[in-house]
Amino acid sequence: MSHTAHIRSHRKPRRSASTLAMRAGVAGGVLSTLAVAGASGSANAAEPVTQTLELPTLTADLAAQTAQTADATQQAAANYQLQAERDAAAANAAKQAKADLAEAKQKAAEAKKKADEEARIQAAARASRNAERTVLSASSSTDSSSSTGSSTATGSAAAVVSFVKAQIGKAYVSGATGPSAYDCSGLVQTAFKQVGVSLPRVSQDQSTAGTQVSLSNLQPGDILYWGSAGSAYHVAVYVGDGMFVGAQNPSSGVGEHPLSYDPPTGAVRVL
Incomplete structure (x- = not known):
């Protein structure tokens, strides 16, 4: 046995063929991906597309205008209600005036009827007295x-x-x-x-x-x-x-x- 047989070899172990093939496939995939990305980036650089979404900003002036609009709407509603109340009051007043006029006409008619009746009675009384005067005058002429x-x-x-x-x-x-x-x-x-x-x-x-x-x-x-x-x-x-x-x-x-x-x-x- 050689005196160097117990010493491990310092040479790197040879990689297996399967390992090398796998690494080569990964590298190729990465390169392909980069190539596609590069091509896409070039196309985008050639024809850029920009889309902007603008959101409304509530400024102090817009808030004031909104408040004024709300106040105007509320005032208009109050004016409509006031006008409606005035219209209702006017309608009621007209209705009452009509009823008062009808009552006044009725009272006037009753008063006229009463006055006519009194006048008739007085006229009848005068006629009766005149007739009696005639009788008295005739009696006086024959025997005073x-x-x-x-x-x-x-x-x-x-x-x-x-x-x-x-x-x-x-x-x-x-x-x-x-x-x-x-x-x-x-x-x-x-x-x-x-x-x-x-x-x-x-x-x-x-x-x-x-x-x-x-x-x-x-x-x-x-x-x-x-x-x-x-x-x-x-x-x-x-x-x-x-x-x-x-x-x-x-x-x-x-x-x-x-x-x-x-x-x-x-x-x-x-x-």
Whole structure:
């Protein structure tokens, strides 16, 4: 055995053929890749393609404009709402005005109807008085002494006449029955109460309370009435000598007047 046989050889081991082939393939692949990349880079360098994506930038001015637009939109909405409220109020006002006008027309029509009715009643009363004047004039022409009948009051009639004459000068107050003021039927009722005769309160009923008598045959104490019997609107007491005492109206109060002052349309006798 050689004295150098135990010493390892310093020569590098020979690589196997398979290892060398693998390394050569890797190197070739790398070179191919580089070649393709180089070719692609050359093509891109020849015809560069640039694509830019611009994003909006919110500047201070744009923010202010946006805020102003929002404020304007809000103000416009408020204006629309205010206008709508005004339109609704105007519509309601027009509706109320229409209703008020209709009510006013109705009241005016009712007032006119009432006035026409009162005018008709007064016209009828005047016509009745005119007719009675004609009768009185005819009676006076045939017998002037008979138009006033008896002029001397006696008994209860004298007491009634004395009472009504004592009230001359007192005030006329609608609904009053004395002692300081009277209306027409209140005076008549109170006068007859002095002699124990109970009469109805209103002139319509007093005009039918006794026996109907002719105006040409009146006696002191007879009740005179104006209008028709049962619907008379005024009464007084005949006191003789062609005179009567009655509570006429607020301006004249209780007074004594001749029959010609306001000729009555009828008379009743209760005494």
